[in-house]
Amino acid sequence: MSLVGRLEDLALSDIFQILSIGKKTGTLVINGVSGNAMIVFRNGLVVRAETTQLDGTLGHDLLKSGAIKESSLRMALEVKKKLPAKSVAEILFDLGAVNKDTLEKASKKRIEKAVYHLLLWHDGDFQFEIEDLELKDSIQIEDFGWEVSKGISPEYLLMEGARVHDESAQQEFVSNEELTGETAEEGGWESDWGGHVVAERKDISALKSLTQELRFPNSASEITLLILRFASDIFQRGVLFMAGENEMAGLGQFGLEIERADEKIRETALPLKDSPFFTKIINEARSYKGPMEKDRVTEMMIKELGGGWPSEVGVFPIIAEGRVAAMLYCDNMPAGEPIAETEGLEIFISQAGLAFEKSLLQRRLQEMQQSMKDKTGM
Secondary structure (H helix, E strand, C coil): CEEEEEECCHHHHHHHHHHCCCCCCEEEEEEEEEEEEEEECCEEEEEEEEEEECCCCCHHHHCCCCCCCCCHHHHHHHHHHHHCCCCHHHHHCCCCCHHHHHHHHHHHHHHHHHHHHHHHCCCCCCEEEHHHHHHHCCCCCCHHHCCCCEECCCCHHHHHHHHHHHHHHHHHHHHHHHHHCCCHHCCCCCCCCCCEECCHHHHHHHHHHHHHHHHHHCHHHHHHHHHHHHHHHHCCEEEEEECCEEEEEEEEEECCCCHHHHHHCCEEEEEECCCCHHHHHHCCCCEECCCCCCCCCHHHHHHHCCCCCCCCCEEEEEEEEEEEEEEEEEEECCCCCCCCCCHHHHHHHHHHHHHHHHHHHHHHHHHHHHHHHHCCCC
């Protein structure tokens, strides 16, 4: 499989979804205005990532964290001049300057940083090839870092990268307040109660930061990620299902502490006819918070999520074109904490339904235009 295109036409989130769902193995190379990047996939999971926007090499990260000595890094850099095909991290390992566990942890952090930078790229060329060697000459990266033995879920990387971006934006607002001397109260963001600034609820804070992104989604998969990101700020774990006439099929998850979580959820299909609990929520098309009734399907679902029956759950139907198109299930296991306010999440999900409608309409229009071109031979 070869995948070639431009980020303006296919967003990074969509590329990640394609490679993840297809369990692809190979190298994704991106050359853009902001720099160059390389991401290696193994069976749909990310095992290595580097970009020219990161400072130094993984060896420099290890030095900053105190994991290696400066003399060891200098020696590794000298060896690399003679062996350019090997990365600094691989040389450090061969020299016995650092153990594998330390390299794995440092590499995972660097992968997360790389993906965070890439989420800010909106233009550039990308190419994915199954065979890594075919792209060696086209990768304009100084050092290839270290390949982790246990791959990282692309969905997790996208969600965490986007979360860091949101937190950075909020920090920028705080810094601006410190520079200008204008308080949140003066700016109209918070209300004062008895001389104290009232802390903003988590769901309302998330609503402010994510609604703008929902206005201009690049695809349905991006809407899915936004829903999961929002819910992960309020709940410990959750699953988004596509709702069909007879069953619910898993789309994505957050917070599941099980092996191959994303893959397992996408393989999950729950029969609606055996669940009075979910059938009632779909028929009423209204959000539900409270204890979950035990039936064959709810017990099957909890088993798939890793066990632990919750004292209360949150279930949120997503309505598009007049019907429940998807459903978000959430709970606070394993901690079992009470469910916080979800008004902001419910507003966001309502907007997400409209965004899904827009995405479906755009896809139908594109299909119609393509069909007309095929008929006219243009």
